[in-house]
Amino acid sequence: QTVVTQEPSFSVSPGGTVTLTCGLSSGSVSTSHHPSWYQQTPGQAPRTLIYGINTRSSGVPDRFSGSILGNKAALTITGAQADDESDYYCVLSMGGGLWMFGGGTKLTVL
Amino acid sequence: EVQLVESGGGLVQPGGSLRLSCAASGFTFSTYWMTWVRQAPGKGLEWVASIKRDGSVKYYVDSVKGRFTISRDNAKNSIYLHMDSLRPEDTAVYYCARWTYSSSYFWLEYWGQGTLLTVST
Numbered sequence: 532q533t534v535v536t537q538e539p540s541f542s543v544s545p546g547g548t549v550t551l552t553c554g555l556s557s558g559s560v561s562t563s564h565h566p567s568w569y570q571q572t573p574g575q576a577p578r579t580l581i582y583g584i585n586t587r588s589s590g591v592p593d594r595f596s597g598s599i600l601g602n603k604a605a606l607t608i609t610g611a612q613a614d615d616e617s618d619y620y621c622v623l624s625m626g627g628g629l630w631m632f633g634g635g636t637k638l639t640v641l
Numbered sequence: 642e643v644q645l646v647e648s649g650g651g652l653v654q655p656g657g658s659l660r661l662s663c664a665a666s667g668f669t670f671s672t673y674w675m676t677w678v679r680q681a682p683g684k685g686l687e688w689v690a691s692i693k694r695d696g697s698v699k700y701y702v703d704s705v706k707g708r709f710t711i712s713r714d715n716a717k718n719s720i721y722l723h724m725d726s727l728r729p730e731d732t733a734v735y736y737c738a739r740w741t742y743s744s745s746y747f748w749l750e751y752w753g754q755g756t757l758l759t760v761s762t
Contacts, residue, residue, distance in 0.1 A: 562746075
């Protein structure tokens with residue numbers, strides 16, 4: 532079974548730039564997978580960041596951006612801030628009405 | 642303001658049943674697909690089930706197929722998740738979320754705060 536892959540963890544310095552990726556164990560991510568990104572801090576519900584590959588949800592700062600990089604969807608944070616320290620999840624359409632989240636990336640800002 | 646409020650979580654013994662509810666407000670409920678997403682303690686998010694606007698189409702993750710049933714009542718602006726044959730691995734916070742479709746893309750635009758289900762003796 533194809534699974535959605537994300538880096539388990541990543542670290543970035545304050546003010547730095549980091550790119551998190553969302554891939555498939557088999558195949559390439561494309562627009563047909565409807566990639567979207569979510570941010571979650573401990574004890575809180577997820578917050579929508581990016582949808583349609585590169586559209587920011589309402590109220591999301593422009594330091595967050597989305598793209599397709601090679602065969603993966605990507606979330607880039609430019610000028611990382613301390614409160615960006617969170618878990619980040621992508622979700623992809625797997626076809627046939629089924630969806631799958633990636634395992635999430637724990638981002639540390641230090 | 643869009644609001645999604647889940648309820649019905651609690652402690653259930655293995656093999657038991659429970660129904661979760663999600664009350665929606667602030668939007669025209671009957672025009673949106675809805676979904677349940679869960680998160681086991683210390684783990685990532687897992688899509689569980691989705692239901693079409695009129696309830697005519699439903700999709701499930703394999704691990705709950707045949708045990709869980711998603712439904713909706715558009716007159717009450719609510720969706721439900723009826724869960725049978727519960728297992729310890731179903732222990733999770735269950736989130737209700739709304740799908741939005743725009744510019745040819747689907748995404749989960751709004752989320753509830755979640756309700757905790759614990760399956761244990």
